[in-house]
Amino acid sequence: MERAQLANNIFSYFNDLGGEIDWRALTTPLDVHVTEKGQYLFQQGDSAKRLYFLHSGLVRYVSVSDQGKEFTQTFAQAPRIIGSTRAMVTGSPVLFGIQALEDCVISSYDWAEFYQQMRHDNAFLECYLHFLESIFIAKEERESTFVKDSAERRYLNFCQAYPTLKERISQQYIASYIGITPVALSRIRQQLKLSNQG
Amino acid sequence: MERAQLANNIFSYFNDLGGEIDWRALTTPLDVHVTEKGQYLFQQGDSAKRLYFLHSGLVRYVSVSDQGKEFTQTFAQAPRIIGSTRAMVTGSPVLFGIQALEDCVISSYDWAEFYQQMRHDNAFLECYLHFLESIFIAKEERESTFVKDSAERRYLNFCQAYPTLKERISQQYIASYIGITPVALSRIRQQLKLSNQG
């Protein structure tokens, strides 16, 4: 894909958030990354002060606990902004890695430069604001499902919310997304199968 | 407290998020609410399309599961913006109630009007954007603690992060904030006492 084409993907993604953004102020060069299935765009602990955009493919945000257990925070499908708001804003190391679950085309801008150039555009600020609102709402819903629902409910919710993802993602990652072990997920699926047969 | 004084509290809170906001565009009238200890500002399921500001006091965001169990999402201390971003943005009923843990003075603006009047001010957008970034980051950290840490760790984290809150809040609410029962929290405290004595 051409660089100009990639940039256009990003521009129209932002515009679709509800604005008429004037992109002429943007002169920051765009980087292109091709990440193969299984590989990491960046690892937990890295510095990741860039705004990434997933043009094609599928990734997961993985964070690893002190005890070495992997936990999937999010799945993200193209086309979408990806990356760590926290790392971009605070400059601190990322709390999760981004792993490609399928071959991906990803591009990126340096966030500080991007924001410096675009912050004077009202339409841009409004779009970015809507983006932040949407990811906040998603996190809030996720928080609620973790505390209120059983693992079985969380699995059913996932299947209902992401019927297509369910087919593209291996079960171990679904388990790590709903916060249980693959063994427990298998058990739950077994029980569901039995109870559905009546 | 005078209405003008209350409005100034809100203005300077926003300004402190890093901007020079021109508030002259704002003509929306401000409402004043006085909420006594134990009372609710609004209940889960209500429509809450206002931007609330907590001038004094302490509240918790409470959501109740289908099985009738209470869960505390957040504690918020004055001075702070409170309310539901989700309800303001989507217009859907709130997923949590706000309960006063101490007597509170709260004021509010209709969000849609407020935003309509202020959205043309770049400095305002930037400040609100920083606010959204900060609440998103807080949620992300909370998500991570829920999945990675044991209840004991979560309790210790809470005590370290909010040493003063710990004294002001009854244990049952701390338990519901870290996602366990009061009985379990009591057990954990007991174990900590024992292990600290060596």
Add this chain to the structure above:
DNA sequence: AAATAAAATTAACCTAGGTTAATTCTGTCC
């Protein structure tokens, strides 16, 4: 198609935290 590796299932056992209920402690109201 055979060989290998990775993923999913199943079973046996274990543990953190839930549940219920009795008991003590801490207010706060008259």
Add this chain to the structure above:
DNA sequence: GGACAGAATTAACCTAGGTTAATTTTATTT
């Protein structure tokens, strides 16, 4: 200061999900 209510503790028992390990299924590679 006595009486009552709500909060916290403790104990006994229960359950969802973790752990380990053996077995089968499914994907990859040659």
